[in-house]
Amino acid sequence: MVEPPGETIEGVAKSVICSVTYKCKKNAPTIVWNYKDVQSSLQTKKLPRDTFEATSNLTFIGSLSDNGKTLTCTAQFSHGETSDSAILRIKKYDRTFEETHENSEGLILTADVPFKFSALTRSCVVIPCSFQQQDMHLTRGIWSKKDGGVVYHNGQSYILDHFKDRTKILGDLHEGECSLEIDDVKPFDNGPFCFYAEKDNEKYRFNNSCAFLVMKASPEKPVMTPVPEEVNAGSTISVSCSVNHTCPSYPPVFSWSVTNLTSEVTDTMTTRGVWSRTSTITFMVSGGDGVKSLTCTAIFLRDKQQASTVKINVKGSLSYQLRSSLPITIPVLIILLVIILAAVLICRRRRNTDTSLQPPPRPEKRRSLWDRLSRRYNEDRARPPRPEKRRSIWSRISSRAEDGRVGWKKGREPRHPDNSANLSVGYLNNTNTVNYEAQISKPHFPSPKNNRRTPHYVKPEGYEMYGNA
Numbered sequence: 001m002v003e004p005p006g007e008t009i010e011g012v013a014k015s016v017i018c019s020v021t022y023k024c025k026k027n028a029p030t031i032v033w034n035y036k037d038v039q040s041s042l043q044t045k046k047l048p049r050d051t052f053e054a055t056s057n058l059t060f061i062g063s064l065s066d067n068g069k070t071l072t073c074t075a076q077f078s079h080g081e082t083s084d085s086a087i088l089r090i091k092k093y094d095r096t097f098e099e100t101h102e103n104s105e106g107l108i109l110t111a112d113v114p115f116k117f118s119a120l121t122r123s124c125v126v127i128p129c130s131f132q133q134q135d136m137h138l139t140r141g142i143w144s145k146k147d148g149g150v151v152y153h154n155g156q157s158y159i160l161d162h163f164k165d166r167t168k169i170l171g172d173l174h175e176g177e178c179s180l181e182i183d184d185v186k187p188f189d190n191g192p193f194c195f196y197a198e199k200d201n202e203k204y205r206f207n208n209s210c211a212f213l214v215m216k217a218s219p220e221k222p223v224m225t226p227v228p229e230e231v232n233a234g235s236t237i238s239v240s241c242s243v244n245h246t247c248p249s250y251p252p253v254f255s256w257s258v259t260n261l262t263s264e265v266t267d268t269m270t271t272r273g274v275w276s277r278t279s280t281i282t283f284m285v286s287g288g289d290g291v292k293s294l295t296c297t298a299i300f301l302r303d304k305q306q307a308s309t310v311k312i313n314v315k316g317s318l319s320y321q322l323r324s325s326l327p328i329t330i331p332v333l334i335i336l337l338v339i340i341l342a343a344v345l346i347c348r349r350r351r352n353t354d355t356s357l358q359p360p361p362r363p364e365k366r367r368s369l370w371d372r373l374s375r376r377y378n379e380d381r382a383r384p385p386r387p388e389k390r391r392s393i394w395s396r397i398s399s400r401a402e403d404g405r406v407g408w409k410k411g412r413e414p415r416h417p418d419n420s421a422n423l424s425v426g427y428l429n430n431t432n433t434v435n436y437e438a439q440i441s442k443p444h445f446p447s448p449k450n451n452r453r454t455p456h457y458v459k460p461e462g463y464e465m466y467g468n469a
Contacts, residue, residue, distance in 0.1 A: 002055075004086035005071060009093050010064050011118070011214025013187035018073035018084060019055040021047065029075040031056035037121075037218040037304065039187065059187050061121070061217045062090040093212060109134075111178070111195060111206035117246070117273060119185045119213045123301040124247040126170060127211045128273035129178040129195050138173045138197040138204065143180045146192040146210060152180060162186075173197065181249060184302075187215055219252070220244050222298045222308045230313045231285050236261070241296035241308065242278040244270065250301040254279035257295040258286075285314055 003017040020029055031042055031054060039059040047053055056073060067090040074083040095115050111131040119125035143152040150158045152167040159167070166184055171177020178195050194210040196203060222243040231237060245252055251267060260281035270276045279296070286292075292314055297307040 001073065001084050001086055005060055005062070005088060007089040007091065008060075008062050010062060010090055011093060011212075011216070012061070012190055013215060014060045014062070016058040016060050016071065016073075016086075017055060018058070018075075019053055020075040020082065021051055021053045022077070023051060025052055027077055027079075028052070029054050029077045029081075031073055031075050033058055034070070034072045034074075035060070035217070061187055061215045062088055063214075063216065064090055064092060066090050093214060095212075109204055109206050111209040113195060113206075113209050113211050114273060115192075115208075115210065116212050116214055118216055119182070119189070119246060120216050120219055120300060120304065121185050121187050122304060123185060123219075123245075124181060124183045124250055125185055125213065126246060126248060126273060127180045127182070127193065127213075129180060129209070129211075131176050131178060131206060133174065133176040136199060136204070138199050141169050141173050141178050141195065141197045143167065143169075143193050143195050146194055151182075151193055185213075185215070187217075189213060190215065219298065219300050219304050219306045221306050222254075222296050224294075224296055224308050224310055227294065227310055227312055230315060233285055233314050235285050236282060237285060238280065238282045239294065239296075239310075240278055240280040241298070242276055243298040243306070244274055244276050245300065246274055247301060248275050251275065251277050252298040252300045255297040255299060256281055256283075257293065257297075258283045285312070290314060 001016065001018050003015065005014050005016050008014045018031060018033075020031070022029060028044060031040075033040060033056075038061070041057045042054060043057075044052060044054045054075065058073070060071065066088050069088050070085045071088055072083055072085040074081055093116055109131055111129060113127065113129045117125070117127055140154050141152075142150060144150045149160045151160065151163045152169060153159055156164060163182070166182055168181050169177075170179040170181055178197070180193065180195070182189060190213050192210040192212045196205050196209065198204065220243055222241045225240045227237060227239055241254060241256075243252055248267070254265070254277075256279075258281075260283045262282045264280045266278050266280075268276050268278070277298075290313070292312050293309050294312055295307055295309045297305055299305050
């Protein structure tokens, strides 16, 4: 290190320089520091004898908690690195002057301003200030640096260029309010800053009206309320996250690592000029056994962030998944059951449907001319039924059975009651069978045997020639 930090005062910016030399221009190093949220710049220049130098200028702001720690700069090359360190010596800020206005012009009054106040760089800060109003009807309030230079004035031409458009007074002077707000705080905006007032051409001085700003490079870390070490999946937990700040005009915004069910943000003033913002959420623990992280992140003005994390041991994920799936599983099972029952009923109904309601069979395919003229038939086609044999006149008027047909006539009761018949009438080429069990009389017809004619025998020629007689 070319310029180590040495002994510094808390909250006061200190310039620290670290440099490294190298030979190859293409092998330029990257210089990093072991503190975050600090401003640094890197410059490279050429030295004699083809040597190059890289210099990093760090604006370091130390706090009392950094006392005794090590500040390290590291030059990282493509094929290695080198580093250098220095021990930090940070001392507390004490008021080194007495605010006396014995030789000052105008009236001397008393104000209430903290002599030391914290401010986060790049954010805003409100220095609290008040005094007892004695019906003086002050026309303007003025803030200036202790060593000279106006920080705030209602006439912009009086303000130092470094503070223009960054300062304003909050409250009403007629009510004794004189708080100063500084926006986009710079590392060297320490002050001390002092307040005084004017009424026309008359000045009013105040004792205890100066404040020194202790700068902070990083915001405070949020504080989370304790959570149970073991929780069941699906259970509901409430947790809070709080962080202090000194910029009520632009308070921090919270971000959580879980999806919350409810969220509430409250602001309270812990001490004069210091505000505490709290975010309280209620969320449901998701499934998955094991240790999980719950993180709360406080995002300050101009994207400075600080986060806190707690660990939660989750168990009982299987039972939680079963419980969470019931609202979906039960309706699906009911729908499937209804579909199955409907399918069974439809199948049974189709089986019991009358065959007469079925559509007629499709007509036989049209035969070709050869098939119609030929007596031969293909083996794969059934032969048409043979036409019924033409009945003779006798068979038409007679009730006798011919050609496989049975006929009867309805008449009077038979003479002999024992003459009964159980007839089964069948028709060729028909699958229907008719059973008739009524008692019928059997008509008597003359037997053809009684009227048989004697055949006329004709002797062949030459019968007697052979001696036959």
